[in-house]
Structure formats: structure tokens, C-alpha cells
Amino acid sequence: MSPPCSSYYDIDEILAEEELIPVTNKLDFAYLAHLDPEYTHCTATGHKAGKMTTHYLAEGTRFKMPLWSIQKWAEIRYIHLQLPKHYGKRARERLDADPVSVDLRKRNERYYRSGMAIIRLFHSIPIPEKERPSSNLLRLLQEADQLQETLLKSYTGARLRRIFDWTLSSIEDDVSHYTKRLSQMELALFQRGAQASHAYSLWKCYGTRRIHVSETALRMSAMDHQGIRSSGGGGGGSNGGGKSFVTPLEKKMKMGQGAAKVSPEQRKDGVGDSSSMQRANKRLRGFY
Numbered sequence: 001m002s003p004p005c006s007s008y009y010d011i012d013e014i015l016a017e018e019e020l021i022p023v024t025n026k027l028d029f030a031y032l033a034h035l036d037p038e039y040t041h042c043t044a045t046g047h048k049a050g051k052m053t054t055h056y057l058a059e060g061t062r063f064k065m066p067l068w069s070i071q072k073w074a075e076i077r078y079i080h081l082q083l084p085k086h087y088g089k090r091a092r093e094r095l096d097a098d099p100v101s102v103d104l105r106k107r108n109e110r111y112y113r114s115g116m117a118i119i120r121l122f123h124s125i126p127i128p129e130k131e132r133p134s135s136n137l138l139r140l141l142q143e144a145d146q147l148q149e150t151l152l153k154s155y156t157g158a159r160l161r162r163i164f165d166w167t168l169s170s171i172e173d174d175v176s177h178y179t180k181r182l183s184q185m186e187l188a189l190f191q192r193g194a195q196a197s198h199a200y201s202l203w204k205c206y207g208t209r210r211i212h213v214s215e216t217a218l219r220m221s222a223m224d225h226q227g228i229r230s231s232g233g234g235g236g237g238s239n240g241g242g243k244s245f246v247t248p249l250e251k252k253m254k255m256g257q258g259a260a261k262v263s264p265e266q267r268k269d270g271v272g273d274s275s276s277m278q279r280a281n282k283r284l285r286g287f288y
Contacts (some may be wrong), residue, residue: 167193
């Protein structure tokens, strides 16, 4: 009964197929009299005899069964199927007239999933090739198409627009009076929309902050400005041989000898000149 895209172990699909479907048996079912809600009362009072006392479910008995348990019976046409009351004609007309005000959670927590499972069940009933389809089967297929149209309109129409309105306008408000009427699929959609709306609000408050320049970018730019980076090739990076370039000042500081002494010739070339590095840093900060 599950759609091809869903998992066999999907808990939502399993719970959706617990929907009780009214059915009527076409044959006598042996040892299934307990399915009749009147069986316990009749056997206790002794008002009925015959097949009921021999645990037979008489032909034409109307009872309810979970959706997952009657698929094979429906395929071999042992039973007549009917729509549950909250999927019937009156319920569909009310949902079409005013979809926003209908409390779907009160009818079925997984209203849309169960409805689609019922539609798949009705369409799984084989139509005889050489026989003319019965009026009951044609009526079931027609009701399945109408139910599918109603579910699609209500889910993607006014109810969807109302969900979007609440997610965008009530981030900090108490909306439990509204969400308690939503089905499981609609509630998941509302939560996703509320999370997206909250993330957008945070981005508006903090998303335009100044982007700081990387220290590595500042250092490399200063070295380019001083002209002390090697442009030579030979394999292994920009300095050849795969070794990283270390300035004399960094080498002195790593060895713990304090500030390096710079000769007049090196000062003339710009090596160790802190003012050039400061000027480069200011230009980069002003650019970013």
C-alpha cells in the first residue's frame, strides 16, 4: 500500500494505513465472526443461533477493517469497499467550501496520507476484461478521483497560503490555536517555514557585518609590496624546491633573538621596513 518513493519502514505510512475502512463481505467467512461488532453481544445473550454460534461471518455483514489488512480481499473481490465518513461526499463538500476552518487533525492526524492510501487501494481493484464493471466498482473509482481532487486543492490551495502567512507573520507569537488543527504533513510544512523565516530574520540583523581580512592575505600582500617574494619557478611552489620563504626578521624572532638588525642596504631595499607593511595593511582594510 505504500507509494514507490516511501520506505517500507516509514512510521508515518504505517500509521496512515491504520485507517478503518467500512467493508461488506460477499461470502460467508469461516472463523471470522469476531470481526462483527455484534458477535460478542449475540453470543453472550444467546439471541442468535446458527452460523453466528459456529463462528461464521455471514454474507452481507458490514464491519470495519484496517486499510493495510484488506488489500488482498479487495483485489480478489471478496468484499465491497466504502469510504470512511470523514472522506465521504459531505466531508468533501465542506472541505471544498471552506478548507481553512476544517479541523483535519480531529478527523485523522494523517488525513492526507490516509486519503492517498485509500485512493491507491481503490485503484488497485482489478477491472475484469471480459465482464462489464459493476456499478459499485465504477462508483468507487469515481469517488476516488473526486477525493484525490479535493485533497490536492485543499493541500495546495487556501490552507497552504494560510500556513505561509502564519510562518511569515508570527515568529514569536503563540500559534498553537492554529497548529492544533493541522494534519501531520501540514504541521511539518509549518515548522519548516517557521525555521526558514527565523533564519531570514537573523540574516537581516547580522548578515551585513564587515568581513574581516584574513591575516594570511595581509601578510602575503605586504610581502608582495616589499618585493621579497621569489617569482622563480622550478618545481615545488613559488620559491622553488618546495620550501617556504621566511624573512630575516621572522627568522630572528623565531630564534628568540629579538628584533633583527637591518643594514642600510636592506633598509634601502625595504626589508624590515614596518611602515611599508602598515601602509599595505591600511590599503587592504580600506579595500575590503
